[in-house]
Amino acid sequence: MAAHSQFDLLRERRFGPLFWTQFLGAANDNLFKFGFTLLATFHAAEWGGIPPATAGFLIGAIFIAPFVLFSATSGQLSDRLEKGKLIRFVKDFEIVVMLVAGAGFIWQVATLLYVAVFLMGLHSTLFGPVKYAYLPQHLRDEELTGGNGLVEMGTFVAILGGTIAAGLLIKTGSQGPTYVAIGCLVVAIAGRVTAHFVPLSPAPDPELKINWNPFTETWANLRIAAKDRTVFNSLLGISWLWFYGSIFLTSFTPFARDVIGGDENVVTLLLAVFSVGIGIGALLCERLSGHKVEIGLVPFGSIGMTVFAVDLWWATTGLVPGDLKTIGVFMQSPHHWRIMVDLFLLAMFGGFYSVPLYAQIQAHAAPAHRARIIAANNIMNALFMIVAALMAMMLLRQGLSIPELFLVTAVMNAAVAAYIYFLVPEFLMRFLCWVLIHSFYRLRKKGEHNIPETGAALIICNHVSFVDPLVILAASPRPIRFVMDHRIFKTPIISFIFKTGKAIPIAPAKEDAAMLERAYDRVAEELAAGHLVAIFPEGRITNTGELQSFRGGTVKILERTPVPVVPMALQGLWGSFFSRKDGPAMTKPVRRGFFSKIGLNVAPAIPAAQATPDVLEAKVLELRGDWK
Incomplete structure (x- = not known):
């Protein structure tokens, strides 16, 4: 179209x-x-x-x-x-x-x-x-x-x-x-x-x-x-x-x-x-x-x-x-x-x-x-x-x-x-996402029609920067509930967007086992209600620009609620103001200028029974290609 x-x-x-x-x-x-x-x-x-x-x-x-x-x-x-x-x-x-x-x-x-x-x-x-x-x-x-x-x-x-x-x-x-x-x-x-x-x-x-x-x-x-x-x-x-x-x-x-x-x-x-x-x-x-x-x-x-x-x-x-x-x-x-x-x-x-x-x-x-x-x-x-x-x-x-x-x-x-x-805070949240994408970036989307128009699905994606959820939200025709590290969830300014978007904070079991269990319960509830839930299987934002090994969070989610998994890959965000290239994010000048090109590739959904961490990691790496 x-x-x-x-x-x-x-x-x-x-x-x-x-x-x-x-x-x-x-x-x-x-x-x-x-x-x-x-x-x-x-x-x-x-x-x-x-x-x-x-x-x-x-x-x-x-x-x-x-x-x-x-x-x-x-x-x-x-x-x-x-x-x-x-x-x-x-x-x-x-x-x-x-x-x-x-x-x-x-x-x-x-x-x-x-x-x-x-x-x-x-x-x-x-x-x-x-x-x-x-x-x-x-x-x-x-x-x-x-x-x-x-x-x-x-x-x-x-x-x-x-x-x-x-x-x-x-x-x-x-x-x-x-x-x-x-x-x-x-x-x-x-x-x-x-x-x-x-x-x-x-x-x-x-x-x-x-x-x-x-x-x-x-x-x-x-x-x-x-x-x-x-x-x-x-x-x-x-x-x-x-x-x-x-x-x-x-x-x-x-x-x-x-x-x-x-x-x-x-x-x-x-x-x-x-x-x-x-x-x-x-x-x-x-x-x-x-x-x-x-x-x-x-x-x-x-x-x-x-x-x-x-x-x-x-x-x-x-x-x-x-x-x-x-x-x-x-x-x-x-x-x-x-x-x-x-x-x-x-x-x-x-x-x-x-x-x-x-x-x-x-x-x-x-x-x-x-x-x-x-x-x-x-x-x-x-x-x-x-x-x-x-x-x-x-x-x-x-x-x-x-x-x-x-x-x-x-x-x-x-x-x-x-x-x-x-x-209706979703209106304002979508506005902030829209401003981000149209002020900082030029987003090239491919395969976004693979995001289901109705019904539950688990979205997985590589994790390059602090604005990854906002880029994905800006490209999605539907609201998405993101599972994210509780420290990123509390990031000043953009934490408002995450709370408004009903994001789900999560912590490692050794840090806060109760929060981890509550997160899995929330994910199951959202999927049972027919919503989209997104998780970054790497567990943290990359420090090198390379894809990190996928952890077992997706397995635990799919065991409780077997839904289709939609793989995505972000491109071009490594080295941006919001990434961790050369040090902490959002501490360096905006070096790449406004309207820099980024990409989001979306693959067809994978049935829950086939969505192992290895399969998903290989698919995301294929979608990302050499453009980090």
Whole structure:
């Protein structure tokens, strides 16, 4: 898969028609909503009379209300019905909604437009679970991150296109609303055409009995999701992203007008910068993750989201808007370029944050309940967004400026991120591993597909440096419980990672027989639970760079729990800052520089009955070769 581009999926029927259907739906959402928001903000008296500073928040709240009311039902429909047929029904419904919206635009009836906003929210409520349940049904596990990245990128490019189109059409003058109405109908029909080519997607639970009570069904879905801690915490993480992002997206119009003094086209420019940022972040996830679900990118994303939101507040402190500026005037100021860079980077890090979480849910959720879990996620997203809208309106009415609202949101993001990583330390552990590999080394992996995707296995590897476990963790698609010398387990700084990763400290029998026995008991428990356990059979880090004789620890482990053994070999770490070449590790300058090459070779599993110390030692030596 590493030799293929994620863009190859666009040429395949199993992905392309869904992508373009989603793309056109997102474009239409924003062509309609942004066109109406511009009218309600810049021409409030003629289009509803809502205060301009809060019109965007009201439209956003109405749009997401159906997610709260109908997501539970839409999730059940997605699990019960064939997905292609359901997608085509949703696109037919979109055409009807656009006829209602068109009447509101042409006859200048704001009430009809608010009704259409609610109905488009219902359209998106029905489509969301189908879309995210469809992907794992048609994509392989190693394609999930790339597929989700393309969908996220396409969504925000569509937002960009719809936003720009709305701004340009509204600026044409009195005929602008009519042009928006025509554009919305044309895009809806185009979406129906692409939906025609979505392939057959059988229902995972065609006998499911629909529970029409949204409250009891929502609670049932959340209980299903909560059974898998990884899935549930990913739902919370995504919901927080929607809280965070909705405040920025709904604030762009008053931010541009009242803070930096921009006209409608400047609003469009800011949204374009934001959308391109998220799209690029989503696409980069495929490359940065190494074609696997890499939750280590989530903390990386949250850090950037906070840092650049704080700088956005700082960059706008003390600005005096003055007369409304055109794009040309706006772009002449270096100060305004800083604002655009902040928005771009904030959004890009948001892409790093979101894609792995969506892929994590799809990879771990039970197929028969996947759409309903995604529906539960949509409900949580909607609730978080409603709370965000209410909080933003309250703070603005209390006298906070929009830049100060951004600062409050950034501080909240830092606090929430810290709390999430406290609850799920694996996120932070994976992040630290990811930073290590992408800052110090360039890791060449070979045979990593031999690491079992499910079930218990014992991993054995040569022991060259203090960061060997981190390198192996960074390459593994699954968590691994490492058995390690209790002194290394207590090493300052990286001991946090080992404890977080549920490493198992061990000591020689003559030093601490009780600890040794506890270690073997823990290993047996972890293997019985279906986890991966790793051991360095040499018993210590090499002082010479050469492979040392394997001890009998693996024999004792396999006698109690006979599981397959996966041999690995690390290459290129001898002589690094973390190795013992020429003296104690981590006491010499970093001589080899950053981004030095290292390797990890993984062999197919060996049955427990054949995994003697001599056989394993010979296999690891073969895998390592001459590159120490």
